[in-house]
Amino acid sequence: MSLEKSAEGGTGRPAPGRVEDVRRGNLIRILASMAEARTDPDTRPTRADLATRTGLTKASVSSLVAELLDAGLLAESGTTRDGERGRPGVGLELSTSRGVVGMEINVDYIAAGLLDLGGTLRIHRTLESSNRGQSPPSVMALLGGLVRDIAAEASAAGIEILGGGLAVPGLVDSASGTVASAPNLQWRGVGLQLEQLLPSAPFGLALYNEANCAALAELWYGHGLDFRDYLFISGEVGVGGGLVIGSELFAGPRGQAGEVGHVVVEPSGPDCSCGGHGCLEAFAGQEAVFSEAGIAPGAASVRLARLGEQLAAGDAAAVAAVSRAGHYLGIAAASTARLMNLSAVVLGGHFTPMGRWIRPALQRSLAEYAPGLISDARVEISELGQSAALLGAAGSSLRAVLAAPFTLTPAGR
Amino acid sequence: MSLEKSAEGGTGRPAPGRVEDVRRGNLIRILASMAEARTDPDTRPTRADLATRTGLTKASVSSLVAELLDAGLLAESGTTRDGERGRPGVGLELSTSRGVVGMEINVDYIAAGLLDLGGTLRIHRTLESSNRGQSPPSVMALLGGLVRDIAAEASAAGIEILGGGLAVPGLVDSASGTVASAPNLQWRGVGLQLEQLLPSAPFGLALYNEANCAALAELWYGHGLDFRDYLFISGEVGVGGGLVIGSELFAGPRGQAGEVGHVVVEPSGPDCSCGGHGCLEAFAGQEAVFSEAGIAPGAASVRLARLGEQLAAGDAAAVAAVSRAGHYLGIAAASTARLMNLSAVVLGGHFTPMGRWIRPALQRSLAEYAPGLISDARVEISELGQSAALLGAAGSSLRAVLAAPFTLTPAGR
Numbered sequence: 082m083s084l085e086k087s088a089e090g091g092t093g094r095p096a097p098g099r100v101e102d103v104r105r106g107n108l109i110r111i112l113a114s115m116a117e118a119r120t121d122p123d124t125r126p127t128r129a130d131l132a133t134r135t136g137l138t139k140a141s142v143s144s145l146v147a148e149l150l151d152a153g154l155l156a157e158s159g160t161t162r163d164g165e166r167g168r169p170g171v172g173l174e175l176s177t178s179r180g181v182v183g184m185e186i187n188v189d190y191i192a193a194g195l196l197d198l199g200g201t202l203r204i205h206r207t208l209e210s211s212n213r214g215q216s217p218p219s220v221m222a223l224l225g226g227l228v229r230d231i232a233a234e235a236s237a238a239g240i241e242i243l244g245g246g247l248a249v250p251g252l253v254d255s256a257s258g259t260v261a262s263a264p265n266l267q268w269r270g271v272g273l274q275l276e277q278l279l280p281s282a283p284f285g286l287a288l289y290n291e292a293n294c295a296a297l298a299e300l301w302y303g304h305g306l307d308f309r310d311y312l313f314i315s316g317e318v319g320v321g322g323g324l325v326i327g328s329e330l331f332a333g334p335r336g337q338a339g340e341v342g343h344v345v346v347e348p349s350g351p352d353c354s355c356g357g358h359g360c361l362e363a364f365a366g367q368e369a370v371f372s373e374a375g376i377a378p379g380a381a382s383v384r385l386a387r388l389g390e391q392l393a394a395g396d397a398a399a400v401a402a403v404s405r406a407g408h409y410l411g412i413a414a415a416s417t418a419r420l421m422n423l424s425a426v427v428l429g430g431h432f433t434p435m436g437r438w439i440r441p442a443l444q445r446s447l448a449e450y451a452p453g454l455i456s457d458a459r460v461e462i463s464e465l466g467q468s469a470a471l472l473g474a475a476g477s478s479l480r481a482v483l484a485a486p487f488t489l490t491p492a493g494r
Numbered sequence: 495m496s497l498e499k500s501a502e503g504g505t506g507r508p509a510p511g512r513v514e515d516v517r518r519g520n521l522i523r524i525l526a527s528m529a530e531a532r533t534d535p536d537t538r539p540t541r542a543d544l545a546t547r548t549g550l551t552k553a554s555v556s557s558l559v560a561e562l563l564d565a566g567l568l569a570e571s572g573t574t575r576d577g578e579r580g581r582p583g584v585g586l587e588l589s590t591s592r593g594v595v596g597m598e599i600n601v602d603y604i605a606a607g608l609l610d611l612g613g614t615l616r617i618h619r620t621l622e623s624s625n626r627g628q629s630p631p632s633v634m635a636l637l638g639g640l641v642r643d644i645a646a647e648a649s650a651a652g653i654e655i656l657g658g659g660l661a662v663p664g665l666v667d668s669a670s671g672t673v674a675s676a677p678n679l680q681w682r683g684v685g686l687q688l689e690q691l692l693p694s695a696p697f698g699l700a701l702y703n704e705a706n707c708a709a710l711a712e713l714w715y716g717h718g719l720d721f722r723d724y725l726f727i728s729g730e731v732g733v734g735g736g737l738v739i740g741s742e743l744f745a746g747p748r749g750q751a752g753e754v755g756h757v758v759v760e761p762s763g764p765d766c767s768c769g770g771h772g773c774l775e776a777f778a779g780q781e782a783v784f785s786e787a788g789i790a791p792g793a794a795s796v797r798l799a800r801l802g803e804q805l806a807a808g809d810a811a812a813v814a815a816v817s818r819a820g821h822y823l824g825i826a827a828a829s830t831a832r833l834m835n836l837s838a839v840v841l842g843g844h845f846t847p848m849g850r851w852i853r854p855a856l857q858r859s860l861a862e863y864a865p866g867l868i869s870d871a872r873v874e875i876s877e878l879g880q881s882a883a884l885l886g887a888a889g890s891s892l893r894a895v896l897a898a899p900f901t902l903t904p905a906g907r
Contacts (some may be wrong), residue, residue, distance in 0.1 A: 310747040324833070326747055333835025334723040334739055340832040345825045345863050348760060356865040357828065412758045413829075415770065419753040420737070420830055422746025450758050452769040 125172030152489040182245035183475025188318040196475035244284030246474030248294040264354035294473025296323020311425035316432040364409040373402035404442040411446020429463030436462035538585030565902040595658035596888025601731040609888035657697030659887030661707040677767035707886030709736020724838035757826040777822040786815035817855040824859020842876030849875035
């Protein structure tokens with residue numbers, strides 16, 4: 082409609098709403114350009130750089146930057162050299178005095194951290210906690226305490242919290258903040274009172290799937306920088322997955338794609354928490370690996386450390402258990418790559434400390450079941466470790482802030 | 495850039511190129527609205543109907559329709575009642591005197607058909623031909639003969655051919671017209687001289703994957719009308735697949751997604767033409783089903799008919815062979831649904847005549863491996879039969895015509 086009007090006899094003068102939309106779009110462009118820029122202090126962009134990068138006029142950039150400085154989303158950071166003309170200018174950066182909170186509830190721990198707008202994880206706290214079968218309000222109360230501690234630390238450091246994201250190991254409905262199903266927590270249809278965690282954050286809080294968050298963290302801060310299309314497999318109590326296609330998360334029609342832990346890898350295999358059997362999780366989840374390796378029950382972190390020692394010592398049972406997990410990971414990865422036309426795999430979570438042993442087993446399995454599909458060089462181990470899900474949840478919240486700066490600027494008030 | 499200029503002091507007068515873009519966009523809107531309309535002669539849309547549906551002015555619609563009539567894409571079809579005001583108007587339809595050709599090269603036959611712009615398959619010819627291991631030029635020569643016959647018939651019926659699509663059972667690069675790999679034809683890295691098939695068609699010819707075409711045909715003319723998200727599995731010599739998400743084909747980052755025939759369903763299973771082993775194809779492909787059912791070698795159509803007779807007679811080996819295929823189809827479908835968040839499955843190709851027996855086996859398998867994920871009501875058997883791939887290839891070509899009408903109108907000349 083608007084297109085036709087404009088071409089077939091409109092007034093030619095943009096409506097007031099349109100001008101506002103354009104200004105909002107330009108605020109977003111400035112921030113996107115800042116987010117792409119290096120954080121090296123010597124090469125911080127000036128207003129002139131931003132004009133070149135965005136194609137906006139210098140006058141526009143000055144006005145937009147003033148608005149973003151005023152909103153606290155950008156900060157000036159001393160003079161910087163303008164390489165081309167030799168004149169010094171004022172460098173700009175995404176504000177490190179504004180941040181977002183990343184949170185995670187997993188089966189045997191909870192965690193929270195503060196990411197500043199520049200992308201630095203400033204605070205990171207983890208608390209061991211056996212959450213399986215615990216009531217959601219009690220776990221949320223525990224998480225609330227952790228978040229309050231972080232908010233106090235942030236406040237002491239002069240950092241204002243704008244929003245946050247919570248990652249849980251299950252299928253979630255982000256819009257309603259509901260955990261549809263998290264079998265390893267034994268939660269089903271649980272509505273979480275997210276807003277109570279950070280009631281005053283202007284951008285609010287969002288709920289995410291843990292493996293999807295870890296896959297996104299890998300995309301933004303890890304191997305995803307090289308791989309545009311890959312399957313991320315995260316080992317926890319369960320086995321989660323995230324599908325990245327064209328450098329974006331593929332979430333599926335109802336936001337629940339990537340359940341690689343429940344790909345059937347052995348039709349006669351053992352029962353699974355999902356109600357099926359023979360799933361990847363039954364061979365590569367923590368319990369399967371630990372018990373196959375003959376590691377006595379106990380806290381997951383203790384068992385994982387013990388497994389690491391046994392692997393390093395060349396213990397046959399430990400090596401066999403990890404190789405078996407790698408074999409079945411390869412089968413699931415081969416099937417996923419065939420279905421979705423992917424060409425890389427990244428392993429994270431508890432697979433990271435097993436990397437040296439699990440990677441070759443996975444590569445052998447890929448060569449056996451899908452020869453030529455995924456080269457050895459495109460099988461990688463995440464280096465983000467246990468902070469991945471939290472980083473992904475915080476990073477998602479950070480992107481939500483940068484995509485809607487007008488929430489804080491006069492243009493949006 | 496253009497957004498900013500328009501808001502911050504542009505002339506307000508759309509550039510000539512912009513007017514042209516708008517007119518092109520409106521031509522497309524008219525055709526899209528026509529394609530959505532019913533073909534029932536009594537309810538054919540009038541110019542007034544199109545104005546209501548598209549939100550364009552009646553004057554604009556009249557001018558655009560005149561251009562499309564002139565280009566031969568629309569036709570007038572007698573008076574029709576305007577239901578609301580009782581005044582008769584001239585009904586419009588997508589021209590049945592323009593059409594596109596759908597073609598298929600499969601392992602044991604070639605086929606071609608003519609689809610008019612209204613979506614009716616006017617001509618359909620199939621020729622049995624053992625193409626496995628044949629040289630691509632010789633198969634293309636055979637197909638060329640079939641297409642010439644169809645072009646002659648079309649000409650005799652006063653139908654002008656605008657373009658076409660060819661479906662092959664393998665991974666293709668549509669842009670270059672190359673078959674990257676079609677194991678069951680034993681073709682690899684084969685460039686097909688598509689333009690020689692229909693040198694004068696203004697929209698040219700495109701190359702597609704056979705299972706993707708069949709999945710799209712199901713979307714446009716079959717069960718896809720009810721299912722927005724589903725896995726389509728096509729039984730041929732191989733087993734192909736197509737993933738439909740949000741009523742669109744999911745083609746993957748390099749256009750090769752949907753290879754469900756090579757999902758690993760039995761890690762210790764037999765070798766497969768893909769170089770792996772234990773793939774679905776080794777249990778649900780034609781050779782696997784026929785030999786498990788004890789059906790003697792011969793032409794596929796003869797063997798399929800024989801299998802049908804044995805199933806109808808309750809032959810134990812035949813029923814067991816088809817049940818086994820259904821069991822493994824269920825495993826692959828369960829894994830795919832978990833990965834991609836799909837909630838329906840449609841079986842086509844050679845599974846269609848086995849439908850009565852294979853459907854319950856697939857349903858049992860889904861209930862065993864992914865309980866609650868795909869209800870019995872969302873497992874369907876395609877009714878399009880052997881014409882599916884050809885219909886999908888032609889339908890893709892038809893959509894390309896409707897999306898670029900300016901190729902034939904003054905606006906594009």
